[in-house]
Amino acid sequence: MNSDKIKKGYLRAPHRSLLKAGGYTDWEIERPFVGVVNAYNAINPGHTHLNRIAAAVKSGVYAFGGLPLEFPVVGVCDGIAMNHEGMRFSLPSRELIRDSIEVMVKGHALDALVLIPNCDKIVPGMAMAAAELNIPAIVISGGPMLAGxxxxxxxxxxxxxxxxxxxxxxxxxxxxxxxxxxxVCPTCGSCSGMFTANTMNCMMEVLGLALPGNGSIPAVLAARERLAKDAGRQIMLMIEKNIRPSDILTEEAFENAVAVDMALGGSTNTTLHLPAIADCAGVKLSLEKMDEISRNTPHLCSMSPGGIYHIEDIDRAGGISAVMRELYDAGKIHGDAMTCTGERVREKLKNAKVLDCDVIRPLSNPVDPEGGIAVLKGNLAPLGSVVKQTAVLPEMMRHSGPARVFDSEEAASEAIYGNRINDGDVVVIRYEGPKGGPGMREMLSPTSAIAGMGKGSTVALLTDGRFSGASRGASIGHISPEAASGGPIALVQEGDVIEIDIPARRLELKVSDEELARRRASWECPKLDSGSAFLERYRAFVTSGVEGAVLRKR
Structure with missing residues (x-):
């Protein structure tokens, strides 16, 4: 065991002494050391109940011969951080979580991990740590909030x-x-639609890092607590069988995750997080591959924000396993991928079935013929941009209009709330990318304002930032290269015509190459200062949105 290096032999008497100062006995110290990473805090409603989940996990670990050693990580609530400087810290916290877990695991020679996240960046941050550390690891989320x-x-x-x-x-x-x-928010848990947190918790289940039910069992049900005990038990079996993330996080597993994501109509943020986790696992997952899978995977679940159902409906309809079974039977996902139980996907799905065909549609009667996400390219987004096409009204799938240009989310929001945006406009929010923000802020406030003001069928919004999983409408984000890197979005001027064609996957600025070259010759990046040493370090190392906004290694 990895922990032997701090507890075996006479040279480790001081180490054992310190462990005993924490109340651990000799016979407990002999057990495998299982890190229980608890993202509890008293601010984030998705995390306020995680101590209960952690207690259940620890009981499972302890009952099956492990020593559970709990430690915390940060957990930003994106809803509370929305539409002010706090959102700049959300995406960077993903890397902070990954790094802090590495510090604790390496510093204390832990043998395995049970990861307890629930919300947007905490889930992928923990999964990235599991992939990089490659010790037995399992995810058990806090579960979704009930719908209001x-x-x-x-x-x-x-x-x-x-x-x-x-x-x-x-x-x-x-x-x-x-x-x-x-x-609208009646219980604790991750917000109840197919927003980023719930999408990523479903992805943990599909990837094989979590037990069936992880993505869908509501936070307030006793079944969630039972699942946490089972996760504690399962990690001990994973230690015994030496099942590691490298056995689970294969190319086939990521392709499965993308396919299920597209069938669910999940958050555009998966185009950041799945490639980032894949990168940590040594797997290449490109936007082009995700778009290819989306074109070939029907959208089966009409989930909020684009549809009428919530995560609790998926749970009663058979859960994520039922969605996977529909896709597996149609040859849309790989059956040989390994899961944390030691079973292959095809074995795990033997007893899965759809219990409500309105919530989980058959492939013969999909909500949409294509999956949830589309990747758009063109002279405005040479490296790509992302839209949740299943949350776009039919009349906005193709749109052409004048640009209304803003160099920050605050400036755009002021114009929107001030009724200065007209039908047909294309709102452009720039310098909000990974470097520019820094931190690639989500734009739920402006997109929701546009919808709430009755302009969702006439106004589009483009940004080098990103959108909340709760955003809907013709909201195109992750435009790369971003403005702070001199991307074409930095050259857009008020009144320029922008043409959007989602079915054709095109995003075009109707300005000549000669005029763009003239503008580029006089362009200078504005001075960007976050006022935060942490964010400035992040700005210096972060890559583009199309690369998952991961940090460069050096």
Whole structure:
């Protein structure tokens, strides 16, 4: 065992003494050291209950012969961080989580990991650490929030963001807005739609790093606690069988994850996080591969924000295993990929079945013929851009209009809330990419404002930043190269015509090459200062959105 280096032999008497100072006995110290990474904090509603999950995990580890050693990591709530400087810290926290886990594992010679995340960047940050450290590891998330009930209809966090837009447009009063505020988020857990957190928790299950149910069992159900105990038990079996992330995180596993993501209509942020996890696992996952899989994978689940269902509906309809079974039977995913149980995907799916064909559609009757995400290229995005096409209204799948250019999210939001955006406009928000932000802020506030003000069918929004998984509409993000790197988005001027063609995967600035060359000759990157030493270090090392916004190794 890895932990032998700190607990075996007379030279390690001081180390054992320190462990005993923590209350551990000789017979406990002899057990495998299992790090229990608990992202609990009292701020993030997706994480406020994680101590309960951690306690269940530790009971499972302890009952099956391990010594659970709990330690924390940070966990930003993207909803609370939205639309102010706090969002600059969200994506960078992914790398901080990865690094802090490495510090604890290497510093204390741990043998295995049980990873307890729930929200957007915490899930991929933990998975990246598991891939790089390559010791037995399993993920058990905190589970999704139940959907709200607002005026007799299912609701979620996106509902109140859009209500803010309605309030700004004078279409809703303060009392009604407060009613939304009090009803859309009724329980702890990750926000209830197929937003980034829930998408990534489903991806952990598909990749094989988590047990069936990880992505869909609601946070408040006893079944979630039982699953946590099972995860504690399973990590001990993984130690015994020496099942490591390198056995699980293969090219086939990532292709499976992308296919299920497309069938679910998941968040555009998976185009950042899955390639980043793959990079840590030594696997290349390109935007082009993701788009190829999307073209060949029907969209089967009409999930919020683009549809009517929530994660609890997926759970009662058979869970993520049922979605995988539909795709496996159609030859859309690989059956030989290994999972954390030691079973192959095809074995894991033997008893899976769809229990509600309205929630999980058959391939013969999909919601859409293509998957959730489309990758657009053109002279405005030579390296690519990303849109959640299943959350775009049909009339906005093709759109041409004048650019309204803003050099920050705040400037754009002020114009939107001030009713200065007209039907047909294409809002451009730049200098918000990984370097420019820095931190590639999410744009849920402006996209929700556009929808809430009734302009979702007439106004598009483009950015080198990114969007919340809760965003909907013609919202095209991750434009690369970004403005801070001198990408073409930096050269757009007010009134330029921008042409969007999602079915053709094109994003074009209707300006001649000669004019763009003239503009480039006079372009200078504005001075960008975050006022944060941490963010400036991040800016210096971060790569582009098409590379997963990972940090350069050196």
């Amino acid at each position: 009930l607002t005026h007799g209809r299912s609701s979620d966090l996106n509902s109140v963001f859009e209500a803010v837009g309605a309030r700004a447009a004078g279409r809703m009063g303060d009392e009604e807005l407060r009613y939304y505020e009090n009803t």
